[in-house]
Amino acid sequence: MDEYIKNLILQGEGQTLDFKYEITDAKKIAKTFSAFANTNGGILLIGVKDNGKITGISIEEEEYMLESAAYIFCRPLVKYNVNKWFIDGKWILEVFVPPSRKKPHFALNEDNKWRAYIRVNDKNIQANGLILKIWKAQKNKKGTFIRYGMLEKQVLKTLESQPRTFNEIKNSLKIKGKVLENILVKMASIEAIKINYKENNFYFFLGD
Secondary structure (H helix, E strand, O other): OHHHHHHHHHHOOEOOEEEEOOOOOHHHHHHHHHHHHHOOOEEEEEOEOOOOOEOOOOHHHHHHHHHHHHHHOEEOOOOOEEEEEEEOOEEEEEEEEOOOOOOOOEEEOOOOOEEEEEEEOOEEEEOOHHHHHHHHHHOOOOOOOOOOOHHHHHHHHHOOOOOEEHHHHHHHHOOOHHHHHHHHHHHHHOOOEEEEEEOOEEEEEEOO
């Protein structure tokens, strides 16, 4: 089974994999828990450096920090599973966080403010207000009523050629931000459009 962990390490950090040498701050781990739970889930390997070197940890101390991150510094709490591995004479923890149906999960940041995060490649990115509204719409058990009028057609037309930011769409169509936000939230909630994060901005593109 050592090969399983070593193969994981060879993959390197990414969308669903993160390495931690040790947990020095439970709030930082809470961000990763929030990001994994709000996105596609992921695995956190504790006792492994960023370069993939296995350094080992103290099991009890790290498990206490994990509990604090998930149960105290995440709201609602984030569920996770832990596997303990003894490899090359050192203990490491494999922490699996599944994608959550109860998103958004918020984490308490360094400024003692609750913020939700998403996972983008190997980084935890703070979700903006628009994404929070999309999540809320997706959880609406009554469904979403879509009015497919001229403005909705123009928004989709604008996205045919390439992904665009909120401001790019707004300026191109010369419509009010609140109106565009309402359209994007509804369309994204049914995956008519999707969102990608790059170059420090959120981009909208047509769904499948």
